[in-house]
Amino acid sequence: MIRGARPTIRGIILFVAGAVLAGIAGAIGEPDLMWLGLFLCVLPLLSLVVVVALQPRLEYARSLNPAQLPVGERLEVVVRLRNVYPLAATTLELHDAAPVSLGGGARFVVARAFGRWDQAVRYGIQTEQRGRFLVGPLTARVGDPLGLATSRVHPRGEESLLRVTPKLWPLTEAKRGLGVGATGEAAPQRIGQAGQDDVLVREHRHGDDIRRIHWRMSAKQGELMVRLEEHPWDPSALIITDTRRLAHVGEGPSSSLEWTISAAASVAVKLSDDRYRIVVAGGSGTIYQPHQLTGVAQRQGLIDAFTDIGASDERELAAILAESESLDATGSLIVFSGQLSVQDAATLTSMGLRMAKPSAIVPDAGAWGLRSAEHGDAVRLLRASGWAVEQYGPGEHMPTVWARLMVRQAAA
Structure with missing residues (x-):
């Protein structure tokens, strides 16, 4: 697709200068200068004709390596560009678009003479935000060799989907008692x-x-x-991920919300690899249900679910009970929370009564600068109710927090 051609600033200046020169030469009777002025006026017009007549016909294919990666890592983008029109003779300034969170894309210049050609261009993208993003489309500005005229070309090709997942930490084996069957029976x-x-x-x-x-x-x-024939051992776990906006501190990748999501995703994937059936609930209801999926299918489903989680405007954790049917057949309860109120703790305590060894990972109030004394009261209420509770600070290494929680689980 071709947009209308137009002169560049250089072409406009040259046209104006030629017109002025021709006018002055005509006034003073200098034909040679007048011809020079007319030539300068015609040159930008000829450049417009060249840009339109010798438009390239571009096709492209883009590959992302990899097409899915954790937030904070870098990927390589390869754009394979092809011109199928043999008479094209232009300079191409290409822009491969991308969201601002991915750096806004990349710009590069391709200079080619007559003839068909193929060329691959590589550039890197640093991921800084979790989510799904479209890379593209590719657009091109074509110009004449003198830089007097330009037009826009939209090459034929498709956008590419990039999935930026939460950071997945490698975790140690969960304690055996963490995942018992839905009946509460040990193996x-x-x-x-x-x-x-x-x-x-x-x-x-x-x-x-x-x-x-x-x-x-x-x-x-x-x-x-x-x-126990009718109740075979079927390890399962309910993971509550507190996504309430008001319960978290900070912005962007360094916020407690993103730490919580990455930590919950890491545990969910680890338990899925250990053949647990996982249900994930968040601040506004169920986020993920297994639907009989196991193995690789459940693992990818969990990663996709955590990739798409956004901040919730719910004010109380009790909102997750709105879809209570999805929370029934679970043997273990693991909570990844933001700042808690006593009411939140009471809600969790009532849920934990029918779960096996409930546990929670909560923010360290002092480390995060939380000034609410109620959060500390909520943590003490959970511990007094038999919960294993571990705290995390800004940027803390999740495997270290997980190992501490496993120690508390063993001592419970």
């Missing part, structure tokens, strides 16, 4: 190899239905054993 024993003996059992506890007692296994073990 049961499998006794026997085949037939009636090939069942899942555990020791009898007070309140168990007598109809679930497996008498054959009880006789072999010398104590009452309970059948």
Whole structure:
């Protein structure tokens, strides 16, 4: 696609100078100077004709390497440009557009003579913001060799999608007790190899239905054993990610909100790799549900969900209960929060009553400059209710915080 040609500032100045010179020469009777002036006037017009007549026909293909990467890392963009019109003779100034958060794109110049040609141009992009971004389109300004005229060309090609994910920290193995089944049972024993003996059992506890007692296994073990066939061990976890705008401090990549999202994403991906079923809830409801996905499919689904999370305008954590059906079948509860109120802590405490070893990672009030004493009261309420609570500071290394939380989990 070609936009209308127009003279450059140099072309305009040359045209005006030629017109003035021709006018003065005509007034004083100097034909040679008048011809020179007319030539100077015609030259920018000829350049306009050349720019229009010798337009290149450009096609391009862009590749991002990689097309998905964590925030803060750098990628390489390769633009393969091709001219399919053999008579084109222009200088090309190209601009590959990109959002401001990706640096605004890149500009480069390609100078080619007559003939068809192919050329690859490379440039780098530093990612500074999480999200999905379109790179492109590519536009070109073509000019004549003297720089007297120019026009715009839109080469044929497509924009490219770039996914900038949260930072994913490598984490240590979660404690065994972190992910138990939806029934709250620990991993049961499998006794026997085949037939009636090939069942899942555990020791009898007070309140168990007598109809679930497996008498054959009880006789072999010398104590009452309970059948668990209908409740196989199915590790699952609910991850609450506090995305409330008012609960966080700072702006951009260094904010507590971005730290919280990256930390929650890291834990979710780690547990997914360990074959947990993950449900993620945020400040305005459910963010991710597994829908029977496991393995690589669940991992990518989690990464996509955390990539798209935005700040919420909700004021209370209780808002996540609006979609309570998605929070039922979970065995473990892990909360990544911003600043908490006592009411928030009470909400979490009530949820933790039916979860296994609930835990929370919360901001360190002093390190983040939080002046609300209520946050400290909320943390103490959680700990008094049996929660394992660990605090984080600005820019703190998530694996270190996670390791401390695992120590608290083991001591709980």
